[in-house]
Amino acid sequence: MIDDKDLKALMDYGESENPVVSLYLDVDLTKRTKEEVMLVLRGLLKEASAQADKADIERIRDFFTLEYDWQAKGVAVFSCEKSGLWQTYSLAAPVQDGVYVMPKPYVRSLVILKALHDRYGIALVSREQARFFLLLMGEVMEYEGVVGSIPGRHKQGGWAQARYQRHIDERAAQQLRSAAEAFVNLYSKEKWNYIILGGTDENTNMFQEFLPSNLRELVIGSFAADMTASTREIRDEALALAQAFEKKRAASLVKEAVTKAAKGKGAAIGLDDTLNAVREGRVQVLLVMPGFKASGRACENCGYVTVQEIENCPFCSANMVEVPDVVERAVEQTFKANGKVVVVQDGEELKKAGSIAALLRY
Incomplete structure (x- = not known):
């Protein structure tokens, strides 16, 4: 399982001139066979091959064919042979199948996974x-x-x-x-x-x-x-308590954020205000709905992200470039600043508030 140190190292990985392949694969054999998993893998690698280096495609294929022990429920792989990057993580929970070819590792899936599963x-x-x-x-x-x-x-x-x-x-x-x-x-x-x-x-x-x-x-x-x-009996009892607690906690945090934002102090709701709070390093708890994404722009110098179509950063005047998901950037920056990310599964109230909100440090 990946720990916070490993996750932050992936986040700190600078943008590379060479494409980085980030692959997530559901390997839970209670849901599908090895043959079915490998079929999905071949499809993902074919999808990535148009942009990824051939050496990375082959290394990932060899890992699952020759090295992987099939003991986990999810696997994350990050590969960029030209830059010396090769990391694999066996995960205790399934992940959504996906492959991303970008200048840096795509880690949102890991952050969300950790946010969904407290220790x-x-x-x-x-x-x-x-x-x-x-x-x-x-x-x-x-x-x-x-x-x-x-x-x-x-x-x-x-x-x-x-x-x-x-x-x-x-x-x-x-x-x-x-x-x-x-x-x-x-x-x-x-x-x-x-x-x-x-x-x-x-x-x-x-x-x-x-x-x-x-x-x-x-x-x-x-x-x-x-x-x-038995361990199974302990798991069943503890899991029921944990799930009830997490549902109640998430609802309470959303209610607190909406109430404080209405009073104009201690919280931000909606994408614009939340992104500003993230940039200022004020986010203590980031609340986000699973799967919520939004395209926007990011500063090449200071990392400022926004959904506004601007050419230059209002804070350092550097060039702003298009990014496919500003929510991912917000999640990463919150995690780096030692804030907590909470994924709200049953989030009707959060959805009404813009699918994202934050409780602030000050």
Whole structure:
């Protein structure tokens, strides 16, 4: 899977005199066979051959014929042999088939893919042990768990039994505290966007109390599950919570943007105002509908983009050139400026506002 560092490196790739081939291929074998995938690939390469170098076409074909292991659901390939560019990425989610021959890598599909799939850390906890998982692109991967050693039930009665029970409770609390510490350490490496907890209400509540405030704020919900639950069961429970959360969050962000824009402060709606905010580096959250595109012009010097038909940049006076998609440029620039891109799937309100909006830093 591509990480933010790789994605920014592709974005920073300067425009080349040689054509760059960017190819996206859906290789989910639950939907079509290898033969069908290869048929689509041949069609894409034939489409690209009119503009691309023959060496790049052959290298991409050889990669899928001789090297690819068919384990992913999507693949992205970037090739420009004359400029020394060759990158392949196996993706955990399908992508829309497509090929682009341009002076630089076409990365919008990857940015949208990342925007559609946040990283969720999952902690399944009990009084005896904990298991940690990553939910990404609809799939769950289990990390190494934390195992405690809590004494079993004691049949002794009276005061001795009460003291023993307190001992058990203290040991259980210590186990949950240790599990929380391990989870915090894992977060420092994994940097999940959100957190989901599993287990009984009592255990998840206590575990959450042991988390630092910055991680408690990332918890979006919890589900009941036994420690022996399968990875599939964990995935189904966590995915349902994540999907409901993402739908509610997107609707809330759109409503906030529309409300703030109406008051003239803190948000931009529509393509013109949003592009201006992107240029000024003020975008904290960019909201965009999937598939929304618009042609326009871009400055060859400072990168300013607009849908207006102007010959010279109003900011640096450099030449403005036609670009097929200014929305792609807005997505790239927001990502580079460490803003967040949110793709709004059910976006009727956003569509009415122009299919794109932004919440601003200032």
